[in-house]
Amino acid sequence: xxxxxxxxxxxxxxxxxxxxxxxxxxxxxxxxxxxxxxxxxxxxxxxxxxxxxxxxxxxxxxxxxxxxxxxxxxxxxxxxxxxxxxxxxxxxxxxxxxxxxxxxxxxxxxxxxxxxxxxxxxxxxxxxxxxxxxxxxxxxxxxxxxxxxxxxxxxxxxxxxxxxxxxxxxxxxxxxxxxxxxxxxxxxxxxxxxxxxxxxxxxxxxxxxxxxxxxxxxxxxxxxxxxxxxxxxxxxxxxxxxxxxxxxxxxxxxxxxxxxxxxxxxxxxxxxxxxxxxxxxxxxxxxxxxxxxxxxxxxxxxxxxxxxxxxxxxxxxxxxxxxxxxxxxxxxxxxxxxxxxxxxxxxxxxxxxxxxxxxxxxxxxxxxxxxxxxxxxxxxxxxxxxxxxxxxxxxxxxxxxxxxxxxxxxxxxxxxxxxxxxxxxxxxxxxxxxxxxxxxxxxxxxxxxxxxxxxxxxxxx
Amino acid sequence: xxxxxxxxxxxxxxxxxxxxxxxxxxxxxxxxxxxxxxxxxxxxxxxxxxxxxxxxxxxxxxxxxxxxxxxxxxxxxxxxxxxxxxxxxxxxxxxxxxxxxxxxxxxxxxxxxxxxxxxxxxxxxxxxxxxxxxxxxxxxxxxxxxxxxxxxxxxxxxxxxxxxxxxxxxxxxxxxxxxxxxxxxxxxxxxxxxxxxxxxxxxxxxxxxxxxxxxxxxxxxxxxxxxxxxxxxxxxxxxxxxxxxxxxxxxxxxxxxxxxxxxxxxxxxxxxxxxxxxxxxxxxxxxxxxxxxxxxxxxxxxxxxxxxxxxxxxxxxxxxxxxxxxxxxxxxxxxxxxxxxxxxxxxxxxxxxxxxxxxxxxxxxxxxxxxxxxxxxxxxxxxxxxxxxxxxxxxxxxxxxxxxxxxxxxxxxxxxxxxxxxxxxxxxxxxxxxxxxxxxxxxxxxxxxxxxxxxxxxxx
Numbered sequence: 063x064x065x066x067x068x069x070x071x072x073x074x075x076x077x078x079x080x081x082x083x084x085x086x087x088x089x090x091x092x093x094x095x096x097x098x099x100x101x102x103x104x105x106x107x108x109x110x111x112x113x114x115x116x117x118x119x120x121x122x123x124x125x126x127x128x129x130x131x132x133x134x135x136x137x138x139x140x141x142x143x144x145x146x147x148x149x150x151x152x153x154x155x156x157x158x159x160x161x162x163x164x165x166x167x168x169x170x171x172x173x174x175x176x177x178x179x180x181x182x183x184x185x186x187x188x189x190x191x192x193x194x195x196x197x198x199x200x201x202x203x204x205x206x207x208x209x210x211x212x213x214x215x216x217x218x219x220x221x222x223x224x225x226x227x228x229x230x231x232x233x234x235x236x237x238x239x240x241x242x243x244x245x246x247x248x249x250x251x252x253x254x255x256x257x258x259x260x261x262x263x264x265x266x267x268x269x270x271x272x273x274x275x276x277x278x279x280x281x282x283x284x285x286x287x288x289x290x291x292x293x294x295x296x297x298x299x300x301x302x303x304x305x306x307x308x309x310x311x312x313x314x315x316x317x318x319x320x321x322x323x324x325x326x327x328x329x330x331x332x333x334x335x336x337x338x339x340x341x342x343x344x345x346x347x348x349x350x351x352x353x354x355x356x357x358x359x360x361x362x363x364x365x366x367x368x369x370x371x372x373x374x375x376x377x378x379x380x381x382x383x384x385x386x387x388x389x390x391x392x393x394x395x396x397x398x399x400x401x402x403x404x405x406x407x408x409x410x411x412x413x414x415x416x417x418x419x420x421x422x423x424x425x426x427x428x429x430x431x432x433x434x435x436x437x438x439x440x441x442x443x444x445x446x447x448x449x450x451x452x453x454x455x456x457x458x459x460x461x462x463x464x465x466x467x468x469x470x471x472x473x474x475x476x477x478x479x480x481x482x483x484x485x486x487x488x489x490x491x492x493x494x495x496x497x498x499x500x501x502x503x504x505x506x507x508x509x510x511x512x513x514x515x516x517x518x519x520x521x522x523x
Numbered sequence: 524x525x526x527x528x529x530x531x532x533x534x535x536x537x538x539x540x541x542x543x544x545x546x547x548x549x550x551x552x553x554x555x556x557x558x559x560x561x562x563x564x565x566x567x568x569x570x571x572x573x574x575x576x577x578x579x580x581x582x583x584x585x586x587x588x589x590x591x592x593x594x595x596x597x598x599x600x601x602x603x604x605x606x607x608x609x610x611x612x613x614x615x616x617x618x619x620x621x622x623x624x625x626x627x628x629x630x631x632x633x634x635x636x637x638x639x640x641x642x643x644x645x646x647x648x649x650x651x652x653x654x655x656x657x658x659x660x661x662x663x664x665x666x667x668x669x670x671x672x673x674x675x676x677x678x679x680x681x682x683x684x685x686x687x688x689x690x691x692x693x694x695x696x697x698x699x700x701x702x703x704x705x706x707x708x709x710x711x712x713x714x715x716x717x718x719x720x721x722x723x724x725x726x727x728x729x730x731x732x733x734x735x736x737x738x739x740x741x742x743x744x745x746x747x748x749x750x751x752x753x754x755x756x757x758x759x760x761x762x763x764x765x766x767x768x769x770x771x772x773x774x775x776x777x778x779x780x781x782x783x784x785x786x787x788x789x790x791x792x793x794x795x796x797x798x799x800x801x802x803x804x805x806x807x808x809x810x811x812x813x814x815x816x817x818x819x820x821x822x823x824x825x826x827x828x829x830x831x832x833x834x835x836x837x838x839x840x841x842x843x844x845x846x847x848x849x850x851x852x853x854x855x856x857x858x859x860x861x862x863x864x865x866x867x868x869x870x871x872x873x874x875x876x877x878x879x880x881x882x883x884x885x886x887x888x889x890x891x892x893x894x895x896x897x898x899x900x901x902x903x904x905x906x907x908x909x910x911x912x913x914x915x916x917x918x919x920x921x922x923x924x925x926x927x928x929x930x931x932x933x934x935x936x937x938x939x940x941x942x943x944x945x946x947x948x949x950x951x952x953x954x955x956x957x958x959x960x961x962x963x964x965x966x967x968x969x970x971x972x973x974x975x976x977x978x979x980x981x982x983x
Contacts, residue, residue, distance in 0.1 A: 065687055065764035067638045067661040068740055072701035075630045075660070077651050078642030081539045081886060082665065082704060085911035086640075088946065091701040094634045097623040098643055098651070099535040100561070103581040110649045114676045119657060443622065450625045480650055481625045482533070482583065 105479040105514055108521035112476050115520075117358030125359040125377040126453040126472035128352040129417065131230050134345035135280040138225040139271040141264075145236060146207055148219040150180050154204040156215025156410045157368025158383040161201070162193050166369035168250025168405050171496030172214030173201075175252030179260045180218050186252060205364055206381070209236040210347045210410035212339060213248035213492055214369065221260070222268025226283065226344035228352055235348035237341065239263050239271075242334040248409075249492045249499040270327045273319035274312050281311055283345040287419070288458045290338070291469070296427035297342045298411055298420030299488040299503055304338035305331070343410065346417035353377050353472075360520055361453065362473035365416050365485065365508060369408035369492070374512045376475055378523060384516040386509025391491050393504010405492045407506045412487050418456050418471030421486035421505065422448045426461045426469070430488075436505075444486045444505075445470065451477040451485070475520065478513045525597040527589040528575050530562060534585040537642075539882045541585075544607045548589060551603065553596025559604065562586040565879070627651045631658035638662060640703050641690075645669045648691060649677070656681045656688070663743065664690030665704045668875055671752050674745065678756035687760050693743035694721025694853075694873075694883075695910075697728070704743070705885055707910035708944030712737015714817060715771035715796075717761045719748050719778035720803070722853025722873075723810055725908055725940050726967055727777055727801055730814040732942040733965060734826050739770040746854070749781035755788055766794040773797050775817050779858070780804040803859055809968035810859055828966040829949075831957040833934075845981035846901040847974055850894050852884035856906045856938060856967045863971035864904070866978070870894065885913045888920050895924045895935075901981075902934045904974040906967060907956070909941030909949060918952045922959035929960035934977050937961045938970035 076083045077096035086093050101109055112118065142148040153176055155169060162170070174189040182198075183189035193199055204211050211217055215238075223236040241259055245251040275281070286307050293303035309331055317324040331337045350363045359377035366373055373383040388406035395401070414420035424431065425445035428438045436444075445461065448470040455468030473485055484507040491502040536544075541560050548557035556573055560566040562580035570577055575588040587604065591597035624630035627639050631654065639655035641648050645668030655662035656677065664677070669691035681688045689696050689703075695718070696703040700711060707725055709732050716738060718724030728738050742765070744757040758776070765771045773796065780802045781789065799820055801813030808816065815825045847867025851857035857871040871877075872884040872891055884891055885908055895903060907917050914920075925935045937956050941949040953963045964970035 064767060065661065065685075065760070067687070067698055068764060068768055070637060070699070072638065072699045073634075073636045074701065074703070075627055075634070075636045075639040075655065076642075077627055077630075077639070078665065079537045079539050079882075082640060082642050082912055085702065085704075085706070088911065089701060094630045094636065095623060096627055096630050096651070097625055099533070099625070100583045100644075100647060101650075103583055106646050110670075110673060113650050113653050114673070446622060450629050476650075477626070477628075483625070 099482060102479045102482050102510060102514055105517055108517045109476060109479055111521040112360060112517060115358050118360065121356045121358035121378060122361055122453055122474065125353040125356040125361040128231060129349050129361070129472055130454055130456060132349035132352045133229040134226050134283040134348050135229050136224060136275065136283055136341055137227045137280045138275055139222055139268055140225055141219070141268065142217055142221045142223050143219040145223055145225060146209065146217070148217065150219050151182060151198045152200040152202070152219070154202055154207055154209055154211065154215070154217040155368060156204060156211050156213065156408060157366040158371050158373030158385050159201070159203045160368040160370055162196065164370050166405050166408065167494050167496040167498070168408060168492040169214050169369045171250030171252050172216040172247050174496065175247045175256050176216045176218040178252060179257050180220055204410055205366055205375070208234060208347070208351065210343045210413050211238055211248070212240070212343065212411045213409040213490060214250055215410045216247060220264050222264060224341050224344050226341065226348050227280070228348040231352040233348050233351050235344045235351060237344035237347070239267060240334060240337050240340045243336065243500060245499045249490070250496050251499045252497060266323055267327055267330060270316060270320040270323050274315045277315035277319050278312060281308070283341060284458055286311070287342060287345065288460065291423060291426045291459055292462050294427055294429050296420055296423040296430070296488065298339070298414040299490070300427045300430045301338040301342065302335045304342060305335055308338050308341065339411065342419065343413050346413040346419060349417050350413060355380065360475045362416060362475060365412040366410045367407045367412065369405055372407060372508045372512055374508070374516055376516045376520065379516065379519055382519065384512045384519065386511035389506050389509065391489050391504040391506035393491060393502050395491070395502035396500065399493070399501035403493050403498070403501045405494045407489060408492055409489065411489065415485050415487050416473065418452070418459055418469040421488045422452070422471070423459065423461060423469045424486065424488065425463055428463070447483055448486060450481050451483050475513055475516045479517050484508050484510065484513070525591045525594055526575060527587065527597055527601055528577060529587040530578050530580040531585040531587065533583065535561065535583070536585065539886055542882055542887060544604065547607055548600055548603060551600060553591050553593060554600050555590045555592060557600070558586065558588040560586055627654035628658065631655065631660060636660055638698065640665065642666055645691065649673045652677050652688065653680065656684055656686055659684055659686060661686040662688055663693050663696050663703050664688065664745070665693060666690070667692040667878060671747060674747060674753055675756070678753065682756065682760065687742070687764070688757055689743045690745040693745045695724055695741065696743045697738060697741040699740070702911045705908060705910055705912040707732065707942045708946070709741070709942060710737035710944070711739065713739060713770070713772035713821065715739045715765035715768065715774045716741040717744060717758055717765065717774060717776050718742070719744050719746055719758065720855035722906070722908055722940065723777045723801065723803060723855035725853070725910065726810045726856060727775055727814050729940050729942050730811060730828065730966065731817065732944070733829065734818055734823060736818060736821060736823055739768060740765065749778050749785045751782040751784065755781065755785040758789060759792065762789065762792060762794060762798070766796045771796060773799065773817060773821055775799045775801055775813070777801045777810070779855070780807065803855060803862070805862065809863055811966040811968040828964070828969060830965065830969060831953050831963040833960065833962045845978050847978055848898050848901060848903050850891050850903060850905045852891065853906050853908055856940070859967055860904055860938070860971040863968050864975045866975065867904070888914065888917070892920060892924055895928060898928065898933050900932060902936060902974050902977050903928060904936045904938070904970060906938045906940060907952065909939070909945040909947045909952060911946065913947070916947060918955035922955050925956060925959040925961045935961040936970050936974045936977070937963045938967035939963050939965055940967065
């Protein structure tokens with residue numbers, strides 16, 4: 063076998079001692095220098111074991127290949143009790159599993175609101191008492207049920223769910239319907255206006271959208287997301303283009319399916335720039351789920367927060383969660399709110415970053431960079447740095463400003479440990495006190511220990 | 524006390540760069556002591572021993588500890604520190620959009636390379652080297668202290684990808700004219716070299732160059748490659764590759780004597796290109812003799828190897844109790860000298876136990892200078908290796924130490940390994956060492972024989 067380095071002009075990648083790099087410069091040998099730093103403290107042995115695993119390269123290629131080839135389609139809107147078998151008194155929530163005792167203000171607020179919405183309590187006090195005693199109440203993580211929910215992510219049996227099918231691999235994922243901004247359940251509000259809106263969504267919005275999808279047939283979310291990226295969305299904190307595109311897809315069918323209710327439904331969707339977020343999250347969830355369960359793979363298949371813990375799951379490690387404390391986002395605050403009012407990071411919406419959108423696609427969304435505290439060059443730097451910790455570039459999700467380069471997709475636990483670069487997450491900020499609602503939006507980093515713990519587990523697997 | 528102590532998180536510089544910063548600070552009259560280093564256990568311990576009070580730090584942080592004679596001096600030192608770091612910020616990449624790659628993997632995706640050179644600390648070398656292999660690139664691992672199991676994994680993966688791992692602990696290579704690591708400037712020519720020994724290869728190729736015979740490629744394989752554990756994986760691959768190379772007419776294999784089963788495997792390769800072994804060990808040719816064999820096999824004349832004897836009257840022979848002290852930077856050169864001299868106490872300062880957490884003695888003279896000054900009588904034999912990567916002017920620190928040794932009645936013999944093309948200038952370095960009182964030889968074996976001769980003259 064010919065050894066190609068012996069023929070042709072040497073071109074050298076250098077990593078390490080600058081004295082050796084200078085020696086190449088003096089010989090005018092072309093070189094690219096790696097800006098190397100030591101890995102996260104205490105990870106070098108686990109890194110060597112994980113990288114030496116003979117399954118890793120192929121396992122990662124398989125896992126990320128599935129994530130990239132998923133073809134999410136919006137196929138239906140159905141009640142949670144029907145599609146998830148969710149009984150009254152059972153609630154799914156965002157992030158890794160959590161108990162009422164450890165739940166933060168907005169998580170508690172959303173659970174109280176869901177109890178009121180389901181008619182399981184007459185007053186917030188009664189709801190709180192029932193939740194605290196645990197009597198007739200069960201909590202579980204959305205992720206354990208092919209489901210994701212933004213912010214508190216609370217799902218109860220009467221809520222209507224977006225149903226997204228992966229036409230490539232056959233998986234299905236669910237996400238609730240987006241309520242809009244302001245005083246909403248997902249930010250922990252539970253006042254009468256919140257519960258009234260949920261009732262309207264259950265009685266009108268859900269059934270109308272279900273009938274609408276009967277008319278349209280499956281809506282191709284992969285292509286819709288690809289278009290929205292080229293129109294300035296990053297699909298986590300900015301969904302204006304995607305929502306507009308979705309509205310175009312469904313408007314005529316809404317009128318056909320429910321002429322009497324069409325105006326109020328279209329007005330509601332049109333009035334909420336984040337309406338698409340939940341569909342995008344279900345699309346991301348079904349894509350990431352396709353990559354689960356590949357032995358030896360170090361691919362992150364879920365990142366999620368419950369307002370107390372930030373957890374990740376890894377393809378080669380089954381359904382185990384690796385957690386660390388959720389951080390407080392760094393961002394801009396609404397009205398008179400400030401950092402003291404902020405709850406730690408919360409929500410399953412980090413599934414967007416897990417699938418190469420959100421913070422990873424910041425360079426596609428110059429319009430929001432100031433909202434999350436930065437300028438356009440910061441957005442480009444955020445996206446380009448994520449190529450360092452991801453396995454692939456998305457073939458369909460492209461960023462015009464980077465020469466239509468695919469978004470960075472497929473977080474590799476080993477690359478996070480090697481570079482110390484943590485996933486960039488765009489997020490909303492919930493108020494700390496139950497019932498407050500949204501107080502701001504910004505950027506947040508996951509806790510390092512979630513990644514080092516996952517790496518250690520991979521080394522032992 | 525006028526102390527400045529700082530821990531800077533997330534700032535990384537390699538140990539050689541930081542040593543230069545520390546030296547620049549320490550050389551200022553107002554600075555008593557300066558430690559600018561990554562906050563490894565070793566360096567933190569060092570700073571604590573010097574009496575600095577340190578905040579908690581991890582090995583990924585940069586540690587700065589400076590003690591000055593006055594508050595004003597401390598301020599000036601701090602300003603100098605910032606100047607030094609400003610100089611070390613890599614050019615380009617300031618736009619924030621074109622950040623340099625953080626792994627070999629990222630670099631290989633963005634740029635069309637032919638090979639990679641890894642010299643990060645040994646415990647961290649494996650991921651970078653594996654990145655290169657997975658990207659289809661041959662890789663030279665200059666780093667030492669890499670576990671042998673990792674070496675075997677790397678070499679097996681490389682074989683499957685059709686690429687080569689040079690190293691770990693590979694000090695030198697010359698590929699397509701590009702010198703990697705510590706590399707002499709060699710004229711191109713017909714001799715291909717496969718070397719499990721860096722300084723051994725530098726000796727052989729420098730002598731070939733001095734004889735007018737050039738080198739096609741010098742492929743290092745790492746000191747353990749011919750051991751039973753590694754089984755000559757890279758040696759076999761490199762020999763086959765050179766056998767295929769039309770520019771290579773003769774191969775020299777430089778190594779310690781290989782494990783018997785490895786030697787057999789190498790012999791059974793059935794190469795069409797002749798191989799001259801330079802296997803250093805008892806009963807074997809020394810490196811100079813092996814080089815001479817290679818020259819004769821090429822049909823070339825063997826020249827008289829340049830040397831610079833001590834001018835009469837400059838330095839006396841060794842006085843007093845005559846013992847031989849070998850102070851080497853090159854492991855193979857050290858072994859060869861000990862074999863040829865047959866007596867004396869030899870130390871290889873390039874050995875892992877001296878390089879953990881500090882630069883190689885071919886860059887950092889501190890330990891050897893200390894050792895020279897501790898010799899009170901007899902003969903000191905040492906090597907000076909020139910070429911890219913090595914100290915840019917070794918005679919600058921060595922000549923005064925030789926003169927001082929001479930004043931103490933200690934005779935100094937230098938094996939000077941290098942070529943006329945080397946950036947330090949072989950003949951200029953030889954002249955300065957010689958003027959300081961050292962006998963200088965381009966052949967290490969000749970230097971060792973001379974040292975033995977001096978001892979016997981002294982009646983040792």
